[in-house]
Amino acid sequence: MTSRAPTLESMVQLARDGLLEEFVERAHGLEPADLADVLASLDEAERIGVVQVLPPELSSQALIEMPVEAHAEDTLAALAPEQAAEIVEEMDDDDAADLLGELDPEDQERILSEVENRSDVDELLRYDEESAGGLMTTAVVAVEAAATASEALHSIRHQAEEVDFYQIYVVDDARHLVGVLPLKDLVVSSPRRPVRDFMEPADIVVPPDLDQEEVARLMARYNLPAVPVVDAQGRLLGQVTFDDVTDVVEAETTEDILQFGGTSADEVIAAGWRDAVRSRLPWLYINLVTAFVAGAVVYAYQGIVERVVMLAAWMPIIAGMGGNAGTQALAVTVRRLALGLIAPGQGVRIIGKEVLVGTINGLANGVVVAAAAMLLHQGPMMGLVVFLAMTGNLLVAGFAGAFIPLLLERFRVDPAIASSIFVTTFTDVCGFSLLLGLAGLLLL
Amino acid sequence: MTSRAPTLESMVQLARDGLLEEFVERAHGLEPADLADVLASLDEAERIGVVQVLPPELSSQALIEMPVEAHAEDTLAALAPEQAAEIVEEMDDDDAADLLGELDPEDQERILSEVENRSDVDELLRYDEESAGGLMTTAVVAVEAAATASEALHSIRHQAEEVDFYQIYVVDDARHLVGVLPLKDLVVSSPRRPVRDFMEPADIVVPPDLDQEEVARLMARYNLPAVPVVDAQGRLLGQVTFDDVTDVVEAETTEDILQFGGTSADEVIAAGWRDAVRSRLPWLYINLVTAFVAGAVVYAYQGIVERVVMLAAWMPIIAGMGGNAGTQALAVTVRRLALGLIAPGQGVRIIGKEVLVGTINGLANGVVVAAAAMLLHQGPMMGLVVFLAMTGNLLVAGFAGAFIPLLLERFRVDPAIASSIFVTTFTDVCGFSLLLGLAGLLLL
Numbered sequence: 001m002t003s004r005a006p007t008l009e010s011m012v013q014l015a016r017d018g019l020l021e022e023f024v025e026r027a028h029g030l031e032p033a034d035l036a037d038v039l040a041s042l043d044e045a046e047r048i049g050v051v052q053v054l055p056p057e058l059s060s061q062a063l064i065e066m067p068v069e070a071h072a073e074d075t076l077a078a079l080a081p082e083q084a085a086e087i088v089e090e091m092d093d094d095d096a097a098d099l100l101g102e103l104d105p106e107d108q109e110r111i112l113s114e115v116e117n118r119s120d121v122d123e124l125l126r127y128d129e130e131s132a133g134g135l136m137t138t139a140v141v142a143v144e145a146a147a148t149a150s151e152a153l154h155s156i157r158h159q160a161e162e163v164d165f166y167q168i169y170v171v172d173d174a175r176h177l178v179g180v181l182p183l184k185d186l187v188v189s190s191p192r193r194p195v196r197d198f199m200e201p202a203d204i205v206v207p208p209d210l211d212q213e214e215v216a217r218l219m220a221r222y223n224l225p226a227v228p229v230v231d232a233q234g235r236l237l238g239q240v241t242f243d244d245v246t247d248v249v250e251a252e253t254t255e256d257i258l259q260f261g262g263t264s265a266d267e268v269i270a271a272g273w274r275d276a277v278r279s280r281l282p283w284l285y286i287n288l289v290t291a292f293v294a295g296a297v298v299y300a301y302q303g304i305v306e307r308v309v310m311l312a313a314w315m316p317i318i319a320g321m322g323g324n325a326g327t328q329a330l331a332v333t334v335r336r337l338a339l340g341l342i343a344p345g346q347g348v349r350i351i352g353k354e355v356l357v358g359t360i361n362g363l364a365n366g367v368v369v370a371a372a373a374m375l376l377h378q379g380p381m382m383g384l385v386v387f388l389a390m391t392g393n394l395l396v397a398g399f400a401g402a403f404i405p406l407l408l409e410r411f412r413v414d415p416a417i418a419s420s421i422f423v424t425t426f427t428d429v430c431g432f433s434l435l436l437g438l439a440g441l442l443l444l
Numbered sequence: 445m446t447s448r449a450p451t452l453e454s455m456v457q458l459a460r461d462g463l464l465e466e467f468v469e470r471a472h473g474l475e476p477a478d479l480a481d482v483l484a485s486l487d488e489a490e491r492i493g494v495v496q497v498l499p500p501e502l503s504s505q506a507l508i509e510m511p512v513e514a515h516a517e518d519t520l521a522a523l524a525p526e527q528a529a530e531i532v533e534e535m536d537d538d539d540a541a542d543l544l545g546e547l548d549p550e551d552q553e554r555i556l557s558e559v560e561n562r563s564d565v566d567e568l569l570r571y572d573e574e575s576a577g578g579l580m581t582t583a584v585v586a587v588e589a590a591a592t593a594s595e596a597l598h599s600i601r602h603q604a605e606e607v608d609f610y611q612i613y614v615v616d617d618a619r620h621l622v623g624v625l626p627l628k629d630l631v632v633s634s635p636r637r638p639v640r641d642f643m644e645p646a647d648i649v650v651p652p653d654l655d656q657e658e659v660a661r662l663m664a665r666y667n668l669p670a671v672p673v674v675d676a677q678g679r680l681l682g683q684v685t686f687d688d689v690t691d692v693v694e695a696e697t698t699e700d701i702l703q704f705g706g707t708s709a710d711e712v713i714a715a716g717w718r719d720a721v722r723s724r725l726p727w728l729y730i731n732l733v734t735a736f737v738a739g740a741v742v743y744a745y746q747g748i749v750e751r752v753v754m755l756a757a758w759m760p761i762i763a764g765m766g767g768n769a770g771t772q773a774l775a776v777t778v779r780r781l782a783l784g785l786i787a788p789g790q791g792v793r794i795i796g797k798e799v800l801v802g803t804i805n806g807l808a809n810g811v812v813v814a815a816a817a818m819l820l821h822q823g824p825m826m827g828l829v830v831f832l833a834m835t836g837n838l839l840v841a842g843f844a845g846a847f848i849p850l851l852l853e854r855f856r857v858d859p860a861i862a863s864s865i866f867v868t869t870f871t872d873v874c875g876f877s878l879l880l881g882l883a884g885l886l887l888l
Binding site: 188221223250316 | 667702758798
C-alpha cells in the first residue's frame with residue numbers, strides 16, 4: 001500500500017521507453033485506480049499507444065477510474081471505433097454512459113454503432129448526468145417473490161456473473177419492485193424458505209430524475225449499500241450503488257468549497273490557467289460591482305475622512321472584522337442547510353442566535369479596539385466611535401450571515417453560491433457607514 | 445419517502461401527550477434514522493420516558509442514529525444501568541464504543557459493568573475515536589482457506605446472524621488474514637470449489653491507528669464496501685464498513701467548510717450561542733491582530749490619504765478584490781491538497797499557474813477600474829495608479845493563495861486552518877501599500 005508510488009513511476013517509465021510488453025504484463029497486477037494514475041501521468045500520445053495494446057478488460061476499468069480532468073473519453077475517441085467499442089463493452093453500462101456522455105454526438109455515435117448491445121447505454125445516456133438515472137446501472141439481480149432461498153441462489157448464479165451486487169431485488173412478473181433482499185439475509189436463510197417471507201419492504205426507492213445529492217443523502221441516512229431506481233409505475237429500472245455515491249459526495253464537497261471560495265463550482269481544480277480564468281473572472285466582475293458600492297459609501301463620507309484622516313486606518317479593521325464574523329455565521333448556516341438540519345419555520349430562531357453571537361463577539365472585539373484607540377492617544381470619543389462601529393458591524397454580520405443563505409434557499413437558489421459576496425458587501429457597507437457616520441456625529 | 449414529515453410530527457405529538465403504548469406500536473414501522481429524528485425533537489425528560497418503554501432493539505438503533513449534538517449518551521446515562529446495558533447489548537460493538545466513549549469514565553463504567561459481554565467494547569474504547577480502530581467493528585465473518593464454497597456458506601450461516609457483512613475474510617488458524625472473499629463471488633461460485641481458489645489477495649488492509657480520513661480515501665479510491673483492519677503481525681482485528689465512512693466524509697466536509705469560513709472545525713453546527721462564541725471568538729481575535737497590521741499600513745501612508753482623500757474610496761475596492769482573488773486560489777489549492785492531487789515537487793508549477801491566473805484577472809479588472817477613474821474625472825494618473833494597484837494585488841493574491849497552503853502543508857499544519865486569515869492579511873497589506881505607495885510616487 002505504502003510502496004505504491006515507486007511501482008507507478010516505474011510503470012510510467014516503461015511506457016515512455018516503449019517497453020509495452022513488460023508494461024502490459026505488470027498492469028495485470030495493479031488495481032484499476034492505480035493503473036488509471038499511470039495512464040493519467042502519460043501524455044496523450046503515450047496513453048493512446050498503451051491503451052491500444054492493453055487487454056480491454058484492463059483498459060476499460062482504468063479509463064473509468066481516471067480523474068475527470070485527464071479526459072479519458074478523448075483517449076477512447078482517438079482509437080479505432082472497433083477497438084473503442086471492445087473497451088466500452090467491458091464497462092458497466094453506467095460507467096460507459098458517463099464516459100461516452102462527455103463526447104460530442106458524432107464521436108459518441110461512431111463508437112456506439114460498433115458496440116454489440118448498446119441499448120442499455122443508450123437508455124442511460126437519456127438521463128441527466130447528475131440524477132439518479134445518470135448514476136444508476138441497469139445491471140441488477142432480481143428474483144421472484146415465490147422462489148425459495150435455494151431457488152433464488154440458483155437463479156442468481158445464472159444471472160450475469162459480472163454484476164456488482166449487495167442486495168437482490170424481488171419483482172413480480174411485470175417487473176414491479178415488491179421487495180428488497182440483502183444478500184447476507186439470503187445467504188444465512190434456511191434454503192427452503194420462500195423469499196417473500198424474509199424479504200424487506202422496498203420502502204426506500206428513488207425516481208430516475210432525483211438529484212444525485214439527494215440520492216447520496218438518502219443512502220448515507222439509511223446506511224444503504226444500494227438503492228433501487230423505479231419509474232412512476234413502480235417498475236425496477238436499475239440501482240445506484242454506494243461506490244457511485246462516494247464519488248458524488250467528493251464532487252459535491254469540491255463544489256461547496258469552491259463556491260465558498262468565490263469561484264465557479266464547475267472549475268476543474270487541476271485545470272490549466274485558461275479554464276481557471278474563465279471560471280473565476282465572472283465572479284470577480286460581480287465582486288467588483290459590489291466593491292464599487294462599498295467604495296461609494298466611503299466616497300459619500302469623504303468630507304469626514306478629510307477632517308479625521310486617522311479614520312482611514314480604522315476602515316479596514318472595522319470592515320474586515322465584519323467580513324470575518326459574517327463568513328463564520330455563513331459557513332455554519334450554509335452547512336446546516338446542506339445537511340438538511342434546518343426545518344421550515346426555524347429561520348427566525350437561527351437568525352436570532354447568529355445576531356446574539358455576533359453582538360457578543362462584537363462587544364468583545366469592540367472593547368479591544370476602544371482600548372487601542374485610547375492607547376494610541378486618539379481620545380475617548382474615537383474610542384467610543386470604534387467600539388460602537390465594531391459592535392454594530394458584527395451584529396449586522398451575524399444577521400447577514402444567517403439571513404442571506406436562508407433567503408436564497410427560500411428562493412431555491414443554492415445558498416452556497418454567491419452568499420459570501422453578498423455577506424461581505426453587507427458588512428463592508430455597514431462597517432464604513434457606521435464608522436464614518438458615527439465619526440461625523442461624535443467627532444466633528 | 446416524501447410523506448415522512450407528518451408521520452414524524454404525529455409521533456412527537458404522541459410522546460408529548462404521553463400516549464406511549466401507541467408510540468411504541470408505531471415505532472416498529474419506522475427506519476432507525478427516522479425514529480432518531482423523533483427522539484431528537486423531544487426534550488430530555490420526554491426522551492428518557494420514551495426510551496424507558498421502547499424495546500431495546502428499537503431504542504438502541506435510534507440512539508445510534510441521533511445527531512451528535514442531541515447527546516444520545518446523556519439519555520443512556522439517565523437510565524437505570526441495567527436498562528442502559530440492555531440497550532448497549534443490542535448495539536454493534538463499534539456503535540456502542542462510539543456512544544459510551546462520549547461519557548465520563550464513571551458513567552461509562554457504571555453501564556459497562558452491567559453489560560454481559562463487554563470485552564469487544566472495552567477493546568474498541570482503547571483506540572482513538574478518529575482512527576481505523578475507532579471506526580471498526582470486531583464483528584466479522586471469517587472462513588478458512590481450505591473450506592469449499594458450500595462449507596463456507598454453511599459456516600457463515602452458523603456465525604453471528606447479526607453481523608453486517610459485504611465480504612468475508614479468509615484466515616489461517618492463527619487468524620492471520622490471507623484473503624478476501626466478496627460475498628457475491630461466494631454465492632455465484634460452484635459449491636465444491638475451495639475458497640482459496642477464488643478468494644482475492646488481501647492487498648488493501650489498514651492498521652488500527654490509521655487516520656479515519658485516510659481510511660475513507662482508500663475505500664473511495666478502490667470502491668470497497670468494507671476494509672479489513674489488521675495488527676502489525678497481520679492478524680485480523682475487525683473491519684470498517686462503507687456506512688461508517690459516509691459519516692466520516694460528512695463530518696470532514698463540515699470541518700473543511702467551517703475552517704474555510706474562519707471558525708473552529710469543532711464547532712457543532714447546531715450548538716447554542718455560548719458554544720458558538722467559544723468557537724469563534726479566538727479566531728476573531730487572531731483576525732483582529734492581522735487587521736491591525738493592515739490598519740498600520742494605512743496609518744503609515746496617512747499623509748498621502750490626507751492629500752488625495754479620494755484614495756480612501758479606492759482602498760476597499762483594491763483590497764477587497766485582492767481578498768476575493770486570493771480566496772479563489774486558496775479554495776482550489778486547499779481542495780487539491782485535501783484530495784491528494786498535488787505530488788511533491790509540483791509546488792512551483794502550481795504557484796506559477798496561480799500567479800498567471802491572478803495577473804490575467806488583475807489586468808482584466810485593472811482596465812475596468814482605470815476606466816472608472818477616468819469616467820469619474822479623477823484624471824489619467826489616478827487611472828494608472830488604480831490599474832497598477834489592482835493588477836499587482838491580484839498577482840500577489842494568486843501567489844499567496846497557492847503559496848500559503850503549500851507552506852502550511854509542508855510544515856504538516858492542516859492547510860485549511862487559518863489559511864484564509866493569512867491570505868487576506870497578505871492582500872490587504874499589499875493592496876494598501878500598492879495603492880497608497882503608487883499614489884505617493886505618481887500623484888504627488
